[in-house]
Amino acid sequence: MNKSRLLTLGLTVLLAFAIAAMAQPQPAPTPAGAPGKFMMGQMLNLTPEQQEQIAALRLELQKKNLPLRSKLNDYRAEIKLLVVSDNYSRSKVESLISKINDIRKQLMLNRIEFQRKVRNLLTPEQRTRFDARILSGKGMHGKRGRPGMNKGCAPGMHHPPHHRRW
Numbered sequence: 001m002n003k004s005r006l007l008t009l010g011l012t013v014l015l016a017f018a019i020a021a022m023a024q025p026q027p028a029p030t031p032a033g034a035p036g037k038f039m040m041g042q043m044l045n046l047t048p049e050q051q052e053q054i055a056a057l058r059l060e061l062q063k064k065n066l067p068l069r070s071k072l073n074d075y076r077a078e079i080k081l082l083v084v085s086d087n088y089s090r091s092k093v094e095s096l097i098s099k100i101n102d103i104r105k106q107l108m109l110n111r112i113e114f115q116r117k118v119r120n121l122l123t124p125e126q127r128t129r130f131d132a133r134i135l136s137g138k139g140m141h142g143k144r145g146r147p148g149m150n151k152g153c154a155p156g157m158h159h160p161p162h163h164r165r166w
Contacts, residue, residue, distance in 0.1 A: 061114045
């Protein structure tokens, strides 16, 4: 197979991955007070104005992160193609991994910036509860991990946190 056909095939597969990723159904928003869903507004007793401000900050964060997450998925797809390619290049894989790490760093910085902005909107009492939640490792969205993740474990034993692989 000549190089142009291989490149065309690779780009086609990459495009298919991108389309499939975008076509995934999005979870429906959970109404306030729904069981099983941590609601920051309830925990912190937010005013309607605070809720609106935080919703605007969340939208800003999502807009900032969307292109980063898209690029992250592109790089992961490129790595998959390189792994199965006859023209494997370790240096190219290392370069892509470095780019992935840069994006993950930026996503983390964006999330921390969001948390700081939210914290600045809170009263001293709300900040105390917010800080306790952050320091407990549960963040702003409740218990981390997937439901049922620790089933079958001995008391005190936990599975390692789930990290999305390539």
